Amino acid sequence: MGTALVTGASAGLGLEFAWQLATARHDVVLVARDEQRLTRLAGQLEAAAGIHAEVLAADLTDTSDVERVAARLRADERPVGLLVNNAGLGLNQRFVDGDLAAEERALDLMVRTPMVLSHAAAGAMVARGRGAILNVGSVAGLIATGTYSAHKAWVRVFTEALAVELKGTGVTATVVCPGFTRTEFHERGRIDTRHYPELGWLDAEDVVAAALADVRRGVVISTPSLRYKAASALLRLAPRSAVRAYGGYRRALKDEADEGRTGAS
Known part of the structure; x- marks a missing residue:
C-alpha cells in the first residue's frame, strides 16, 4: 500500500494519522522530537497492524534536522507516497510584547518546514508519477488571531498554489482545515479553552x-x-473588517479567561 511520512506523529492529529494509515496497511515513517515516544508507537503499530514503522527523531525547528527528513523523502528505497505535514504548536502570547524567539520557532515549524519537505517530496513524487502531499492547516487561517492565523493562511494558499503546479503530474496536494479538535494541542500550548463553544x-x-x-x-x-x-x-464572504472584529472579540474572551485563571491561582 506504500509508505506515508507523518510529522508530529507522537501526539494529537499526527498520532491519529499514524494509526489510521497503519490500519489501512501503509508503512509509516514517524517524525517528531521524542524518540522514545516514537519508538514505543512504532512497536504498537507494527504489532497491531503488521506494517513496518520507521522512526526518524527530528526537531523540525532545526534546519539540519529538517534536511535529514527531506533526504528521507527523496530516497528511492521504500519511497514515500504520502507526506503529512502535521507538526505544529500553539503560542499563547501576544505578538508585540511576546517572545520573538518563540515566534521564530513557530514560523520555522509551521511555514518553513512544510515548504522544505513539500519541495523534497514533490520532486521525488513527480519523478515517479504518483504521490500525495497533505498539509494540516486550520479554519484559523481565515480569521485574524495572531501569527498562528497567519501561518495557517500561508499553508492554505501554498497548498493551493502547489496543487495548481502539480496538476497533470499524478501528484496531488491537499490542505485540511479543521476547527477546534480534541487533542493535546491546546494543553501543550497552555491555551485556556474554557471560553470555546462546546x-x-x-x-x-x-x-x-x-x-x-x-x-x-x-x-x-x-x-x-x-x-x-x-x-x-461565511468567513470567505464576510468583509475583512468584520473578520478582524471577530478576531478582536476572540482575543478579548481569551484575555478575560487568562485574567480569571491568574486571579484564581
Missing part, C-alpha cells in the same frame, strides 16, 4: 478520516464537518 469541538478520528478520504479523491481544500464548511464559507 458545539465547535471535533474528534481527531473524524478529522483524520475526512482528510485522508479527501486526499484519495484529490480534493485540494478539505474542511471536516458541515458546521466548519459553513463557517469557512
